[in-house]
Each structure stands twice: as structure tokens, then as C-alpha cells.
Amino acid sequence: MSEWYHDSVFYELYIRAYQDSTGNGRGDFRGAIERLDHIKSLGVDCIWIMPHYASPLLDGGYDISDYRDVHPDFGTLDDFKAFLDAAHARGLRVVTDLVMNHTSDQHPWFQAARQDKDSPYRDYYVWSDTGTEYAETRIIFLDVEASNWSYDDVAGQYFWHRFYSSQPDLNYDNPKVHEEMFDVMRFWLDMGIDGFRVDAIPYLYEREGTNCENLPETHLFLQKMRRMVDAEYPECLLIAEANMWPEELLPYFGTAENPEFQICFHFPIMPRLYQALRAQDKTAIEEIWARTPDIPEGTSWMTFLRNHDELTLEMVTPEVRQWMWEQYAPEPRMKQNMGIRRRLAPLMDNNKQKWFLINALFLSLPGVPILYYGDEIGMSDNIWLPDRHGVRTPMQWDASKNAGFSDADELYFPVIENYREVNVAAQEKDPTSYLNLTRRLLQVRSEQPALRHGGFAFVETGNTAVLAFRRFIDEQSILCVFNLSDEEQVVMLDEKRPYRDVLSNENATFDISLAPRAVHWFI
Ligand code: NOJ
Numbered sequence: 297m298s299e300w301y302h303d304s305v306f307y308e309l310y311i312r313a314y315q316d317s318t319g320n321g322r323g324d325f326r327g328a329i330e331r332l333d334h335i336k337s338l339g340v341d342c343i344w345i346m347p348h349y350a351s352p353l354l355d356g357g358y359d360i361s362d363y364r365d366v367h368p369d370f371g372t373l374d375d376f377k378a379f380l381d382a383a384h385a386r387g388l389r390v391v392t393d394l395v396m397n398h399t400s401d402q403h404p405w406f407q408a409a410r411q412d413k414d415s416p417y418r419d420y421y422v423w424s425d426t427g428t429e430y431a432e433t434r435i436i437f438l439d440v441e442a443s444n445w446s447y448d449d450v451a452g453q454y455f456w457h458r459f460y461s462s463q464p465d466l467n468y469d470n471p472k473v474h475e476e477m478f479d480v481m482r483f484w485l486d487m488g489i490d491g492f493r494v495d496a497i498p499y500l501y502e503r504e505g506t507n508c509e510n511l512p513e514t515h516l517f518l519q520k521m522r523r524m525v526d527a528e529y530p531e532c533l534l535i536a537e538a539n540m541w542p543e544e545l546l547p548y549f550g551t552a553e554n555p556e557f558q559i560c561f562h563f564p565i566m567p568r569l570y571q572a573l574r575a576q577d578k579t580a581i582e583e584i585w586a587r588t589p590d591i592p593e594g595t596s597w598m599t600f601l602r603n604h605d606e607l608t609l610e611m612v613t614p615e616v617r618q619w620m621w622e623q624y625a626p627e628p629r630m631k632q633n634m635g636i637r638r639r640l641a642p643l644m645d646n647n648k649q650k651w652f653l654i655n656a657l658f659l660s661l662p663g664v665p666i667l668y669y670g671d672e673i674g675m676s677d678n679i680w681l682p683d684r685h686g687v688r689t690p691m692q693w694d695a696s697k698n699a700g701f702s703d704a705d706e707l708y709f710p711v712i713e714n715y716r717e718v719n720v721a722a723q724e725k726d727p728t729s730y731l732n733l734t735r736r737l738l739q740v741r742s743e744q745p746a747l748r749h750g751g752f753a754f755v756e757t758g759n760t761a762v763l764a765f766r767r768f769i770d771e772q773s774i775l776c777v778f779n780l781s782d783e784e785q786v787v788m789l790d791e792k793r794p795y796r797d798v799l800s801n802e803n804a805t806f807d808i809s810l811a812p813r814a815v816h817w818f819i
Contacts (some may be wrong), residue, residue, distance in 0.1 A: 339738030491533030606635030
């Protein structure tokens with residue numbers, strides 16, 4: 297494989313939210329084509345699209361009723377293909393979501409399974425007469441579900457589900473399920489997609505006496521999946537969504553002999569960036585990095601600040617979680633499950649310097665970064681919408697009706713009220729806008745190979761409020777310095793020489809006074 301992904305920046309796109317081309321109030325592929333130039337203009341290389349499949353949409357499309365079709369709201373298979381071709385024509389790659397742990401209960405497999413005990417599809421799912429098995433397994437959608445088992449009247453049995461009860465888990469003990477999923481992958485790869493973000497992979501198997509997460513059987517299956525991909529689609533990128541601790545994530549990269557994923561999201565570092573900023577103390581970042589193992593050659597972490605879900609706090613201690621809720625979710629409606637359902641800009645108090653600092657920080661850490669649509673213009677959220685929908689509202693393009701997203705009188709969700717001020721068109725003109733700062737950060741990053749894929753080492757600053765680290769490759773080295781505090785700090789840099797900040801193009805000496813929330817990328 298060409299390993300193009302090491303040098304790429306990703307963008308998470310929600311087709312429903314991007315551009316409506318039909319006037320029905322919902323975004324679609326034809327609309328998104330019109331907006332690809334915006335994505336390209338940011339300096340992004342690859343788009344991850346959230347599930348675009350046929351679905352009753354009880355979990356934002358992560359409840360699939362037909363893996364081989366496009367949701368009618370989004371268009372047709374031809375529209376998907378046109379989007380893919382238009383992206384490729386601009387040099388943008390596209391990965392889609394592969395939801396393999398579960399289907400919708402509307403999927404024909406589940407419908408056949410529940411109706412007939414002897415159907416070959418019965419064994420595609422996980423059943424029980426008592427609903428008492430695997431009692432040590434935690435519940436993920438805590439706010440809504442009381443159990444991982446639900447009774448199905450038609451089937452006369454309980455079925456297993458790690459997410460909503462409308463999402464029955466597939467049974468990976470059945471090899472036919474493997475083949476079905478591989479055929480789904482072939483279907484989309486044959487169409488020309490560049491890879492998959494694979495959803496919820498820790499939960500594929502269940503075993504009594506375990507917490508049913510990260511099981512050896514799961515890894516064996518994932519290795520089998522990678523073997524299929526390497527043999528048939530060697531250019532296919534696989535990204536693992538496993539919300540786990542660093543040491544539990546390592547096996548998802550596999551080994552040189554038995555690889556699994558080229559990229560894994562680094563879930564634990566994400567909340568610590570917010571924690572460090574609010575606490576004005578870098579310790580949490582240094583600690584989690586110390587706990588992050590080296591990963592195999594050719595693999596990479598994926599770093600992110602926000603996505604379409606709640607900002608998950610599963611990977612922090614209960615005490616830190618409580619503190620984070622107090623700091624970042626003062627209203628009860630801002631909390632969800634084990635996280636916070638807010639967008640990046642409001643989490644940064646709509647303070648551009650804080651927003652810039654956390655962005656610059658995440659863009660200079662090792663790993664492939666992914667931006668979430670709308671965060672590049674500092675979009676806000678709507679905590680009054682249910683579930684995680686408050687961070688999935690229409691993209692704000694301009695100050696016209698519905699922020700230029702749609703002509704319709706009714707939208708799938710309302711546009712955020714401040715769209716007349718916060719929109720792409722307004723920010724195009726302002727060199728210090730969120731939009732142009734995003735472009736600037738990505739541009740400067742793209743010019744620094746050390747930032748994109750260099751080594752990483754913390755630099756001692758003697759000050760817990762000042763985080764500093766070096767990224768280095770060959771002869772090139774870049775010193776990244778962040779003043780996490782809202783007061784001026786004075787530090788000595790590690791070498792006595794003049795420095796130049798590639799972000800501001802200003803020079804500095806080795807003993808510098810850092811403005812509140814200052815960011816420097818020194819060469
Ligand atoms: C993780 C996805 O990010 C989330 O949106 C979804 O609800 C669950 N997996 C279940 O598919």
C-alpha cells in the first residue's frame with residue numbers, strides 16, 4: 297500500500313447536514329458535490345462520510361437496513377458514485393463508515409431471523425432464552441438502555457445489542473456473517489472508495505465470564521478481514537473506531553505478520569486536551585502520552601477534537617469525568633451518556649484564541665488529524681435537540697435563508713440561530729476568521745514534514761502551564777510551545793539560539809515570555 301494516509305488530513309462529513317440540492321430540507325450527495333471545493337480549500341486530503349446507507353435513522357444511520365443501497369434522502373447509488381468521482385477529481389479520497397457490529401432491526405436478515413427459528417438468518421444474530429448471559433458487559437447507551445438484551449415477541453427470545461435495542465448485534469461466531477460483511481466491503485470498494493472507518497469493533501464477539509470487549513476472537517476476525525482486503529484491495533485503508541485505553545488499542549494495529557488496521561483513533565488523548573486547557577496544566581497530556589505504546593511501522597494514530605457523537609469521557613477516571621462535566625457541561629442537557637454533547641467553539645467559550653490553541657495543539661501531535669464539519673467556522677450546537685443531533689445541524693454557508701443550506705421551509709433540524717454571523721461566506725473575507733485560521737494551520741502544517749509524520753519528544757519547560765514538545769524528522773526539527781494558562785508565562789527554550797515561529801513568521805530568543813494562551817511552532 298502507498299501509505300498516503302500518513303501525510304493526510306481528514307474531514308468528517310455528514311451528508312444530511314451539508315447541502316440540500318432537492319429542496320426537501322435534507323442534505324444529499326448532489327448537494328455535497330457543490331461543496332467539495334470548500335473542503336478542498338481547507339487543505340483536507342480525505343473525507344470520511346458518516347453512514348449513507350438505507351436506514352430507519354434511529355441512530356443517525358448507524359442502524360443499517362440495506363448495506364448495498366443509499367438512503368433515499370441522500371440520493372441514489374449513481375449520486376454516490378458521482379460524489380466519489382467529483383471528490384477524486386479534486387484529489388480528495390473518500391472513506392465510508394462500515395457498521396459491522398450490528399444491523400437495524402429493519403434489516404431483512406433480522407426480519408427473517410425473528411420470524412423463523414429455522415431460518416438460516418436466525419444464527420446471524422445472538423439469542424437467549426433468559427437474557428441473563430454476559431452479565432459483566434457494560435451498557436454503552438446508558439441514558440436510554442437498561443440492558444444489552446431485549447425480548448423480541450415475534451422471535452420469542454431475547455436478542456443481544458450493545459447499542460439501541462433497534463440495533464441487534466450480528467453473530468460473528470457464524471462464518472456466514474463474515475462472508476456477508478466481506479461482500480459488503482467488496483461492493484463499495486469495487487465502486488472505488490478508498491477505505492472504511494470501521495464502527496464499534498471491540499464488540500464483535502461475546503464470551504461468558506468476560507466483559508465481551510477486545511476478545512481474542514475479535515482480533516482473529518479482524519486479521520481475517522485485513523487478509524481479505526490486502527489480497528483483493530491492497531490500497532484500502534482501514535480505520536478502527538475502538539473507544540479504549542492505549543494498551544487495549546495497540547492490538548488493533550496487529551503485527552507485521554497479522555496486521556489489522558492501519559489507523560486507530562486515539563480516544564484517550566482527546567478529553568485530556570480539553571482537560572489540560574481548562575486546568576491550565578499539561579500533566580494529563582504528558583501522562584497519557586507516556587502510557588501510549590509505540591505502534592507498528594506503517595500504522596498511525598488518528599487524532600480528533602470533536603466528532604458526531606458526544607465528547608466521550610469514557611477514557612478518564614470518574615473524578616476527572618465529574619470535573620469535566622462541571623467545567624464543560626454546566627447545563628444538565630449538555631451531558632449525555634458518559635460525555636458532553638457540545639461543539640468545539642462553545643466548549644472553548646467561543647474564544648478564538650482558545651479555539652486556536654487547542655486546534656494547533658491537536659494538529660501538532662503525532663497522528664493523522666481529522667476535523668469535524670462545521671468546526672472550521674466555529675459552529676455552535678443546539679442542546680435542545682435530542683440525542684447527539686445538536687452537533688449535527690446544517691452547515692452554515694452564508695447569511696441567506698437557512699444559511700444557504702436549503703431552500704425548504706422545513707429542515708431536518710433547524711439551523712443554529714447565529715448563522716448570520718457565523719458562516720463560510722462571512723469568514724472568507726476576514727483573514728483572522730476561524731475559517732482562515734484553519735486554513736493557515738493546515739497550510740503551515742503541510743509545509744513541515746516533521747509535524748506531519750516526525751518523531752515526538754516532550755521538552756521540559758519547568759512550568760506545568762507550558763506544554764512543549766519537539767517533532768523531528770531527518771535534519772528538520774520543530775519545537776511546539778503552548779501556554780495553557782490565561783496569564784503570561786516566561787520559559788527558557790531548550791537550545792540557546794534564535795527561533796523563528798512558522799505560524800506568525802516572527803523571531804524569538806530562547807528565553808521567551810509567552811502571552812496568555814500563546815501558540816508557537818518554532819524552527
Ligand atoms: C459509534 C458511532 O460513532 C455512533 O454514532 C453510533 O451510535 C455507535 N457507534 C453505534 O453504531
